[in-house]
Amino acid sequence: MLIHPTLDLLTSLGLHGMAKGFRDLEAQPEASRLEHAEWLALLLEQEKTQRQQKRFESRARAARLRHAASVEDVDYRAVRGLDRALFLKLAAGDWIRSRHNLLITGPCGVGKSWLSCALGHKACREDFSVAYHRVPRLLAALALARGDGRYTRMLRAIARLDLLILDDWGPEPLDAEQRRDLLEIVEDRYEARSIIVTSQLPVDRWYELIGNPTIADAILDRLVHNAYRIDLKGESLRKTKQSTIAHPAA
Ligand SMILES: Nc1ncnc2c1ncn2[C@@H]1O[C@H](COP(=O)(O)OP(=O)(O)OP(=O)(O)O)[C@@H](O)[C@H]1O
Known part of the structure:
Protein backbone atom coordinates (compact mmCIF):
# COMPACT_ATOMS: atom_id res chain seq x y z
CA MET A 1 0.00 0.00 0.00
CA ALA A 63 -15.06 29.34 28.80
CA ARG A 64 -12.30 30.37 31.26
CA LEU A 65 -13.80 28.31 34.06
CA ARG A 66 -12.51 29.18 37.51
CA HIS A 67 -12.24 25.57 38.75
CA ALA A 68 -10.95 22.51 36.93
CA ALA A 69 -14.09 20.70 38.04
CA SER A 70 -15.91 17.86 36.37
CA VAL A 71 -19.31 16.28 37.02
CA GLU A 72 -17.65 12.87 37.49
CA ASP A 73 -15.66 14.21 40.48
CA VAL A 74 -18.55 15.63 42.48
CA ASP A 75 -18.44 14.40 46.05
CA TYR A 76 -22.14 14.08 46.92
CA ARG A 77 -21.39 13.33 50.57
CA ALA A 78 -19.33 16.51 50.98
CA VAL A 79 -21.88 18.87 49.40
CA ARG A 80 -25.01 19.13 51.57
CA GLY A 81 -28.29 19.94 49.86
CA LEU A 82 -27.22 18.57 46.48
CA ASP A 83 -29.81 16.23 45.00
CA ARG A 84 -27.81 13.64 43.07
CA ALA A 85 -30.64 12.78 40.67
CA LEU A 86 -31.22 16.45 39.82
CA PHE A 87 -27.50 17.12 39.36
CA LEU A 88 -27.04 14.12 37.05
CA LYS A 89 -30.05 15.28 35.05
CA LEU A 90 -28.51 18.76 34.76
CA ALA A 91 -25.17 17.21 33.76
CA ALA A 92 -26.87 15.59 30.76
CA GLY A 93 -27.43 19.12 29.42
CA ASP A 94 -31.07 18.94 28.26
CA TRP A 95 -31.88 22.02 30.36
CA ILE A 96 -29.48 24.00 28.16
CA ARG A 97 -31.15 22.68 25.01
CA SER A 98 -34.50 23.72 26.57
CA ARG A 99 -33.06 27.16 27.45
CA HIS A 100 -33.76 26.90 31.14
CA ASN A 101 -31.74 28.56 33.90
CA LEU A 102 -30.10 27.28 37.06
CA LEU A 103 -29.80 29.16 40.34
CA ILE A 104 -27.30 27.85 42.89
CA THR A 105 -27.43 29.40 46.36
CA GLY A 106 -25.85 28.64 49.70
CA PRO A 107 -23.37 29.98 52.25
CA CYS A 108 -19.71 30.74 51.60
CA GLY A 109 -17.50 27.86 50.48
CA VAL A 110 -20.17 25.15 50.06
CA GLY A 111 -19.26 24.50 46.42
CA LYS A 112 -21.48 26.83 44.34
CA SER A 113 -18.69 27.96 41.98
CA TRP A 114 -17.24 24.48 41.79
CA LEU A 115 -20.56 22.91 40.76
CA SER A 116 -21.23 25.66 38.22
CA CYS A 117 -17.79 25.03 36.69
CA ALA A 118 -18.38 21.27 36.63
CA LEU A 119 -21.60 21.88 34.69
CA GLY A 120 -19.81 24.40 32.45
CA HIS A 121 -17.09 21.85 31.71
CA LYS A 122 -19.71 19.23 30.82
CA ALA A 123 -21.53 21.76 28.63
CA CYS A 124 -18.26 22.30 26.71
CA ARG A 125 -18.10 18.51 26.19
CA GLU A 126 -21.64 18.66 24.83
CA ASP A 127 -20.38 21.28 22.35
CA PHE A 128 -22.13 24.28 23.88
CA SER A 129 -20.39 27.65 23.96
CA VAL A 130 -19.83 28.66 27.59
CA ALA A 131 -18.36 31.61 29.48
CA TYR A 132 -17.72 31.96 33.18
CA HIS A 133 -17.78 35.41 34.81
CA ARG A 134 -17.68 36.58 38.39
CA VAL A 135 -20.51 39.12 38.57
CA PRO A 136 -18.53 42.01 40.16
CA ARG A 137 -15.79 41.73 37.51
CA LEU A 138 -18.21 41.41 34.63
CA LEU A 139 -20.11 44.51 35.74
CA ALA A 140 -16.83 46.42 36.14
CA ALA A 141 -15.73 45.28 32.66
CA LEU A 142 -19.06 46.43 31.17
CA ALA A 143 -18.70 49.84 32.86
CA LEU A 144 -15.24 50.18 31.29
CA ALA A 145 -16.51 48.98 27.92
CA ARG A 146 -19.23 51.60 28.01
CA GLY A 147 -16.52 54.25 28.15
CA ASP A 148 -14.42 52.98 25.26
CA GLY A 149 -17.08 51.92 22.77
CA ARG A 150 -16.89 48.13 23.29
CA TYR A 151 -20.14 47.90 25.26
CA THR A 152 -22.47 46.75 22.47
CA ARG A 153 -19.93 44.26 21.13
CA MET A 154 -19.43 42.81 24.61
CA LEU A 155 -23.15 42.43 25.21
CA ARG A 156 -23.57 40.84 21.79
CA ALA A 157 -20.81 38.31 22.53
CA ILE A 158 -22.44 37.45 25.86
CA ALA A 159 -25.86 37.09 24.21
CA ARG A 160 -24.52 34.54 21.70
CA LEU A 161 -23.25 32.10 24.37
CA ASP A 162 -25.25 28.93 24.91
CA LEU A 163 -24.44 29.02 28.63
CA LEU A 164 -23.44 32.03 30.68
CA ILE A 165 -22.20 31.40 34.23
CA LEU A 166 -22.65 34.38 36.53
CA ASP A 167 -20.78 33.48 39.70
CA ASP A 168 -20.82 35.24 43.08
CA TRP A 169 -23.71 37.63 42.69
CA GLY A 170 -24.08 39.92 45.73
CA PRO A 171 -24.02 40.82 48.52
CA GLU A 172 -23.33 44.40 47.26
CA PRO A 173 -26.52 46.03 45.92
CA LEU A 174 -26.44 47.04 42.26
CA ASP A 175 -26.19 50.68 41.18
CA ALA A 176 -28.37 52.13 38.39
CA GLU A 177 -25.98 51.22 35.53
CA GLN A 178 -25.35 47.73 36.84
CA ARG A 179 -29.11 47.09 37.10
CA ARG A 180 -29.53 48.08 33.47
CA ASP A 181 -26.57 45.92 32.41
CA LEU A 182 -28.00 42.91 34.19
CA LEU A 183 -31.42 43.51 32.64
CA GLU A 184 -29.83 43.71 29.16
CA ILE A 185 -28.01 40.42 29.72
CA VAL A 186 -31.04 38.62 31.11
CA GLU A 187 -33.41 40.07 28.50
CA ASP A 188 -31.13 38.98 25.61
CA ARG A 189 -31.09 35.44 26.93
CA TYR A 190 -34.71 35.03 28.00
CA GLU A 191 -36.10 31.83 26.45
CA ALA A 192 -33.13 31.88 24.05
CA ARG A 193 -30.08 30.81 26.06
CA SER A 194 -29.29 29.53 29.56
CA ILE A 195 -27.76 31.16 32.62
CA ILE A 196 -26.33 29.76 35.82
CA VAL A 197 -26.35 32.27 38.68
CA THR A 198 -24.63 31.53 41.96
CA SER A 199 -25.06 33.62 45.08
CA GLN A 200 -24.65 33.46 48.82
CA LEU A 201 -27.97 35.25 49.14
CA PRO A 202 -31.18 33.21 48.85
CA VAL A 203 -33.31 33.92 45.77
CA ASP A 204 -35.99 35.72 47.81
CA ARG A 205 -33.39 38.39 48.71
CA TRP A 206 -32.37 39.12 45.10
CA TYR A 207 -35.19 41.62 44.79
CA GLU A 208 -33.58 43.94 47.33
CA LEU A 209 -30.14 43.27 45.78
CA ILE A 210 -31.34 44.79 42.52
CA GLY A 211 -32.83 47.78 44.29
CA ASN A 212 -35.28 49.28 41.81
CA PRO A 213 -38.65 47.44 42.06
CA THR A 214 -39.58 47.76 38.36
CA ILE A 215 -36.21 46.52 37.13
CA ALA A 216 -36.10 43.84 39.83
CA ASP A 217 -39.46 42.52 38.61
CA ALA A 218 -38.23 42.54 35.01
CA ILE A 219 -34.96 40.75 35.82
CA LEU A 220 -36.32 38.19 38.24
CA ASP A 221 -39.34 37.38 36.09
CA ARG A 222 -36.98 36.40 33.25
CA LEU A 223 -34.35 34.74 35.43
CA VAL A 224 -36.33 32.77 37.98
CA HIS A 225 -39.11 31.70 35.65
CA ASN A 226 -38.09 28.31 34.16
CA ALA A 227 -35.11 27.97 36.52
CA TYR A 228 -33.88 24.87 38.30
CA ARG A 229 -32.69 25.54 41.82
CA ILE A 230 -29.98 24.08 44.00
CA ASP A 231 -29.85 25.34 47.57
CA LEU A 232 -26.66 24.14 49.22
CA LYS A 233 -26.18 24.00 52.95
CA GLY A 234 -23.56 23.35 55.59
CA GLU A 235 -20.00 24.27 56.47
CA SER A 236 -17.46 25.70 54.08
CA LEU A 237 -15.59 22.97 52.21
CA ARG A 238 -12.49 25.17 52.43
CA LYS A 239 -12.41 24.49 56.20
CA THR A 240 -12.80 20.75 55.61
CA LYS A 241 -9.99 20.89 53.07
CA GLN A 242 -7.71 22.74 55.51
CA SER A 243 -8.38 20.28 58.33
CA THR A 244 -7.65 17.39 55.93
CA ILE A 245 -4.35 19.04 55.06
CA ALA A 246 -3.56 19.61 58.76
CA HIS A 247 -4.63 16.05 59.73
CA PRO A 248 -4.14 13.85 56.70
CA ALA A 249 -5.55 10.33 56.97
CA ALA A 250 -2.91 7.94 58.26
N1 LIG B 1 -18.49 18.97 44.82
C1 LIG B 1 -17.21 19.16 45.17
N2 LIG B 1 -16.36 18.14 45.14
C2 LIG B 1 -15.08 18.34 45.49
N3 LIG B 1 -14.57 19.53 45.93
C3 LIG B 1 -15.39 20.56 46.01
C4 LIG B 1 -16.75 20.44 45.61
N4 LIG B 1 -17.34 21.63 45.77
C5 LIG B 1 -16.39 22.46 46.23
N5 LIG B 1 -15.24 21.83 46.38
C6 LIG B 1 -14.02 22.48 46.92
O1 LIG B 1 -14.42 23.43 47.92
C7 LIG B 1 -13.84 24.71 47.67
C8 LIG B 1 -14.89 25.81 47.84
O2 LIG B 1 -15.85 25.69 46.80
P1 LIG B 1 -16.42 26.94 45.98
O3 LIG B 1 -15.39 27.96 45.69
O4 LIG B 1 -17.17 26.36 44.83
O5 LIG B 1 -17.45 27.51 47.05
P2 LIG B 1 -18.51 28.68 46.90
O6 LIG B 1 -19.77 28.17 47.51
O7 LIG B 1 -18.59 29.15 45.49
O8 LIG B 1 -17.85 29.78 47.81
P3 LIG B 1 -18.02 31.39 47.78
O9 LIG B 1 -19.45 31.67 48.16
O10 LIG B 1 -17.05 31.84 48.81
O11 LIG B 1 -17.67 31.84 46.40
C9 LIG B 1 -13.28 24.68 46.26
O12 LIG B 1 -11.98 25.22 46.24
C10 LIG B 1 -13.28 23.23 45.85
O13 LIG B 1 -11.96 22.74 45.76
Whole structure:
Protein backbone atom coordinates (compact mmCIF):
# COMPACT_ATOMS: atom_id res chain seq x y z
CA MET A 1 0.00 0.00 0.00
CA LEU A 2 1.18 3.54 -0.72
CA ILE A 3 1.44 4.63 2.87
CA HIS A 4 3.32 7.93 2.59
CA PRO A 5 1.32 9.48 -0.28
CA THR A 6 -1.91 8.48 1.51
CA LEU A 7 -0.71 9.99 4.78
CA ASP A 8 0.35 13.17 2.97
CA LEU A 9 -3.04 13.39 1.29
CA LEU A 10 -4.94 12.92 4.57
CA THR A 11 -2.78 15.56 6.25
CA SER A 12 -3.12 18.04 3.40
CA LEU A 13 -6.91 17.59 3.53
CA GLY A 14 -6.80 18.38 7.27
CA LEU A 15 -7.90 14.82 8.16
CA HIS A 16 -5.38 14.49 10.98
CA GLY A 17 -7.46 11.99 12.96
CA MET A 18 -7.68 9.70 9.95
CA ALA A 19 -3.94 10.12 9.33
CA LYS A 20 -3.18 9.07 12.92
CA GLY A 21 -5.64 6.19 12.70
CA PHE A 22 -4.03 5.10 9.43
CA ARG A 23 -0.56 5.06 10.99
CA ASP A 24 -1.86 3.16 14.06
CA LEU A 25 -3.63 0.54 11.93
CA GLU A 26 -0.57 0.10 9.71
CA ALA A 27 1.47 -0.64 12.83
CA GLN A 28 -0.89 -3.44 13.92
CA PRO A 29 -0.35 -6.75 12.05
CA GLU A 30 -3.87 -7.99 12.93
CA ALA A 31 -5.35 -4.98 11.10
CA SER A 32 -4.53 -6.70 7.79
CA ARG A 33 -7.38 -9.12 8.48
CA LEU A 34 -9.93 -6.29 8.50
CA GLU A 35 -12.24 -5.63 5.55
CA HIS A 36 -11.85 -2.34 3.67
CA ALA A 37 -15.16 -1.12 5.04
CA GLU A 38 -13.94 -1.85 8.59
CA TRP A 39 -10.73 0.10 7.96
CA LEU A 40 -12.69 3.03 6.67
CA ALA A 41 -15.12 2.90 9.62
CA LEU A 42 -12.22 2.89 12.12
CA LEU A 43 -10.48 5.79 10.40
CA LEU A 44 -13.68 7.85 10.27
CA GLU A 45 -14.35 7.10 13.93
CA GLN A 46 -10.83 8.31 14.80
CA GLU A 47 -11.35 11.50 12.80
CA LYS A 48 -14.64 12.18 14.55
CA THR A 49 -13.17 11.59 18.03
CA GLN A 50 -10.19 13.85 17.33
CA ARG A 51 -12.43 16.64 16.00
CA GLN A 52 -14.71 16.39 19.05
CA GLN A 53 -11.71 16.55 21.39
CA LYS A 54 -10.27 19.61 19.61
CA ARG A 55 -13.62 21.32 19.70
CA PHE A 56 -14.02 20.57 23.40
CA GLU A 57 -10.53 21.93 24.14
CA SER A 58 -11.24 25.17 22.33
CA ARG A 59 -14.67 25.50 24.02
CA ALA A 60 -13.09 24.87 27.45
CA ARG A 61 -10.31 27.42 26.80
CA ALA A 62 -12.84 30.06 25.78
CA ALA A 63 -15.06 29.34 28.80
CA ARG A 64 -12.30 30.37 31.26
CA LEU A 65 -13.80 28.31 34.06
CA ARG A 66 -12.51 29.18 37.51
CA HIS A 67 -12.24 25.57 38.75
CA ALA A 68 -10.95 22.51 36.93
CA ALA A 69 -14.09 20.70 38.04
CA SER A 70 -15.91 17.86 36.37
CA VAL A 71 -19.31 16.28 37.02
CA GLU A 72 -17.65 12.87 37.49
CA ASP A 73 -15.66 14.21 40.48
CA VAL A 74 -18.55 15.63 42.48
CA ASP A 75 -18.44 14.40 46.05
CA TYR A 76 -22.14 14.08 46.92
CA ARG A 77 -21.39 13.33 50.57
CA ALA A 78 -19.33 16.51 50.98
CA VAL A 79 -21.88 18.87 49.40
CA ARG A 80 -25.01 19.13 51.57
CA GLY A 81 -28.29 19.94 49.86
CA LEU A 82 -27.22 18.57 46.48
CA ASP A 83 -29.81 16.23 45.00
CA ARG A 84 -27.81 13.64 43.07
CA ALA A 85 -30.64 12.78 40.67
CA LEU A 86 -31.22 16.45 39.82
CA PHE A 87 -27.50 17.12 39.36
CA LEU A 88 -27.04 14.12 37.05
CA LYS A 89 -30.05 15.28 35.05
CA LEU A 90 -28.51 18.76 34.76
CA ALA A 91 -25.17 17.21 33.76
CA ALA A 92 -26.87 15.59 30.76
CA GLY A 93 -27.43 19.12 29.42
CA ASP A 94 -31.07 18.94 28.26
CA TRP A 95 -31.88 22.02 30.36
CA ILE A 96 -29.48 24.00 28.16
CA ARG A 97 -31.15 22.68 25.01
CA SER A 98 -34.50 23.72 26.57
CA ARG A 99 -33.06 27.16 27.45
CA HIS A 100 -33.76 26.90 31.14
CA ASN A 101 -31.74 28.56 33.90
CA LEU A 102 -30.10 27.28 37.06
CA LEU A 103 -29.80 29.16 40.34
CA ILE A 104 -27.30 27.85 42.89
CA THR A 105 -27.43 29.40 46.36
CA GLY A 106 -25.85 28.64 49.70
CA PRO A 107 -23.37 29.98 52.25
CA CYS A 108 -19.71 30.74 51.60
CA GLY A 109 -17.50 27.86 50.48
CA VAL A 110 -20.17 25.15 50.06
CA GLY A 111 -19.26 24.50 46.42
CA LYS A 112 -21.48 26.83 44.34
CA SER A 113 -18.69 27.96 41.98
CA TRP A 114 -17.24 24.48 41.79
CA LEU A 115 -20.56 22.91 40.76
CA SER A 116 -21.23 25.66 38.22
CA CYS A 117 -17.79 25.03 36.69
CA ALA A 118 -18.38 21.27 36.63
CA LEU A 119 -21.60 21.88 34.69
CA GLY A 120 -19.81 24.40 32.45
CA HIS A 121 -17.09 21.85 31.71
CA LYS A 122 -19.71 19.23 30.82
CA ALA A 123 -21.53 21.76 28.63
CA CYS A 124 -18.26 22.30 26.71
CA ARG A 125 -18.10 18.51 26.19
CA GLU A 126 -21.64 18.66 24.83
CA ASP A 127 -20.38 21.28 22.35
CA PHE A 128 -22.13 24.28 23.88
CA SER A 129 -20.39 27.65 23.96
CA VAL A 130 -19.83 28.66 27.59
CA ALA A 131 -18.36 31.61 29.48
CA TYR A 132 -17.72 31.96 33.18
CA HIS A 133 -17.78 35.41 34.81
CA ARG A 134 -17.68 36.58 38.39
CA VAL A 135 -20.51 39.12 38.57
CA PRO A 136 -18.53 42.01 40.16
CA ARG A 137 -15.79 41.73 37.51
CA LEU A 138 -18.21 41.41 34.63
CA LEU A 139 -20.11 44.51 35.74
CA ALA A 140 -16.83 46.42 36.14
CA ALA A 141 -15.73 45.28 32.66
CA LEU A 142 -19.06 46.43 31.17
CA ALA A 143 -18.70 49.84 32.86
CA LEU A 144 -15.24 50.18 31.29
CA ALA A 145 -16.51 48.98 27.92
CA ARG A 146 -19.23 51.60 28.01
CA GLY A 147 -16.52 54.25 28.15
CA ASP A 148 -14.42 52.98 25.26
CA GLY A 149 -17.08 51.92 22.77
CA ARG A 150 -16.89 48.13 23.29
CA TYR A 151 -20.14 47.90 25.26
CA THR A 152 -22.47 46.75 22.47
CA ARG A 153 -19.93 44.26 21.13
CA MET A 154 -19.43 42.81 24.61
CA LEU A 155 -23.15 42.43 25.21
CA ARG A 156 -23.57 40.84 21.79
CA ALA A 157 -20.81 38.31 22.53
CA ILE A 158 -22.44 37.45 25.86
CA ALA A 159 -25.86 37.09 24.21
CA ARG A 160 -24.52 34.54 21.70
CA LEU A 161 -23.25 32.10 24.37
CA ASP A 162 -25.25 28.93 24.91
CA LEU A 163 -24.44 29.02 28.63
CA LEU A 164 -23.44 32.03 30.68
CA ILE A 165 -22.20 31.40 34.23
CA LEU A 166 -22.65 34.38 36.53
CA ASP A 167 -20.78 33.48 39.70
CA ASP A 168 -20.82 35.24 43.08
CA TRP A 169 -23.71 37.63 42.69
CA GLY A 170 -24.08 39.92 45.73
CA PRO A 171 -24.02 40.82 48.52
CA GLU A 172 -23.33 44.40 47.26
CA PRO A 173 -26.52 46.03 45.92
CA LEU A 174 -26.44 47.04 42.26
CA ASP A 175 -26.19 50.68 41.18
CA ALA A 176 -28.37 52.13 38.39
CA GLU A 177 -25.98 51.22 35.53
CA GLN A 178 -25.35 47.73 36.84
CA ARG A 179 -29.11 47.09 37.10
CA ARG A 180 -29.53 48.08 33.47
CA ASP A 181 -26.57 45.92 32.41
CA LEU A 182 -28.00 42.91 34.19
CA LEU A 183 -31.42 43.51 32.64
CA GLU A 184 -29.83 43.71 29.16
CA ILE A 185 -28.01 40.42 29.72
CA VAL A 186 -31.04 38.62 31.11
CA GLU A 187 -33.41 40.07 28.50
CA ASP A 188 -31.13 38.98 25.61
CA ARG A 189 -31.09 35.44 26.93
CA TYR A 190 -34.71 35.03 28.00
CA GLU A 191 -36.10 31.83 26.45
CA ALA A 192 -33.13 31.88 24.05
CA ARG A 193 -30.08 30.81 26.06
CA SER A 194 -29.29 29.53 29.56
CA ILE A 195 -27.76 31.16 32.62
CA ILE A 196 -26.33 29.76 35.82
CA VAL A 197 -26.35 32.27 38.68
CA THR A 198 -24.63 31.53 41.96
CA SER A 199 -25.06 33.62 45.08
CA GLN A 200 -24.65 33.46 48.82
CA LEU A 201 -27.97 35.25 49.14
CA PRO A 202 -31.18 33.21 48.85
CA VAL A 203 -33.31 33.92 45.77
CA ASP A 204 -35.99 35.72 47.81
CA ARG A 205 -33.39 38.39 48.71
CA TRP A 206 -32.37 39.12 45.10
CA TYR A 207 -35.19 41.62 44.79
CA GLU A 208 -33.58 43.94 47.33
CA LEU A 209 -30.14 43.27 45.78
CA ILE A 210 -31.34 44.79 42.52
CA GLY A 211 -32.83 47.78 44.29
CA ASN A 212 -35.28 49.28 41.81
CA PRO A 213 -38.65 47.44 42.06
CA THR A 214 -39.58 47.76 38.36
CA ILE A 215 -36.21 46.52 37.13
CA ALA A 216 -36.10 43.84 39.83
CA ASP A 217 -39.46 42.52 38.61
CA ALA A 218 -38.23 42.54 35.01
CA ILE A 219 -34.96 40.75 35.82
CA LEU A 220 -36.32 38.19 38.24
CA ASP A 221 -39.34 37.38 36.09
CA ARG A 222 -36.98 36.40 33.25
CA LEU A 223 -34.35 34.74 35.43
CA VAL A 224 -36.33 32.77 37.98
CA HIS A 225 -39.11 31.70 35.65
CA ASN A 226 -38.09 28.31 34.16
CA ALA A 227 -35.11 27.97 36.52
CA TYR A 228 -33.88 24.87 38.30
CA ARG A 229 -32.69 25.54 41.82
CA ILE A 230 -29.98 24.08 44.00
CA ASP A 231 -29.85 25.34 47.57
CA LEU A 232 -26.66 24.14 49.22
CA LYS A 233 -26.18 24.00 52.95
CA GLY A 234 -23.56 23.35 55.59
CA GLU A 235 -20.00 24.27 56.47
CA SER A 236 -17.46 25.70 54.08
CA LEU A 237 -15.59 22.97 52.21
CA ARG A 238 -12.49 25.17 52.43
CA LYS A 239 -12.41 24.49 56.20
CA THR A 240 -12.80 20.75 55.61
CA LYS A 241 -9.99 20.89 53.07
CA GLN A 242 -7.71 22.74 55.51
CA SER A 243 -8.38 20.28 58.33
CA THR A 244 -7.65 17.39 55.93
CA ILE A 245 -4.35 19.04 55.06
CA ALA A 246 -3.56 19.61 58.76
CA HIS A 247 -4.63 16.05 59.73
CA PRO A 248 -4.14 13.85 56.70
CA ALA A 249 -5.55 10.33 56.97
CA ALA A 250 -2.91 7.94 58.26
N1 LIG B 1 -18.49 18.97 44.82
C1 LIG B 1 -17.21 19.16 45.17
N2 LIG B 1 -16.36 18.14 45.14
C2 LIG B 1 -15.08 18.34 45.49
N3 LIG B 1 -14.57 19.53 45.93
C3 LIG B 1 -15.39 20.56 46.01
C4 LIG B 1 -16.75 20.44 45.61
N4 LIG B 1 -17.34 21.63 45.77
C5 LIG B 1 -16.39 22.46 46.23
N5 LIG B 1 -15.24 21.83 46.38
C6 LIG B 1 -14.02 22.48 46.92
O1 LIG B 1 -14.42 23.43 47.92
C7 LIG B 1 -13.84 24.71 47.67
C8 LIG B 1 -14.89 25.81 47.84
O2 LIG B 1 -15.85 25.69 46.80
P1 LIG B 1 -16.42 26.94 45.98
O3 LIG B 1 -15.39 27.96 45.69
O4 LIG B 1 -17.17 26.36 44.83
O5 LIG B 1 -17.45 27.51 47.05
P2 LIG B 1 -18.51 28.68 46.90
O6 LIG B 1 -19.77 28.17 47.51
O7 LIG B 1 -18.59 29.15 45.49
O8 LIG B 1 -17.85 29.78 47.81
P3 LIG B 1 -18.02 31.39 47.78
O9 LIG B 1 -19.45 31.67 48.16
O10 LIG B 1 -17.05 31.84 48.81
O11 LIG B 1 -17.67 31.84 46.40
C9 LIG B 1 -13.28 24.68 46.26
O12 LIG B 1 -11.98 25.22 46.24
C10 LIG B 1 -13.28 23.23 45.85
O13 LIG B 1 -11.96 22.74 45.76
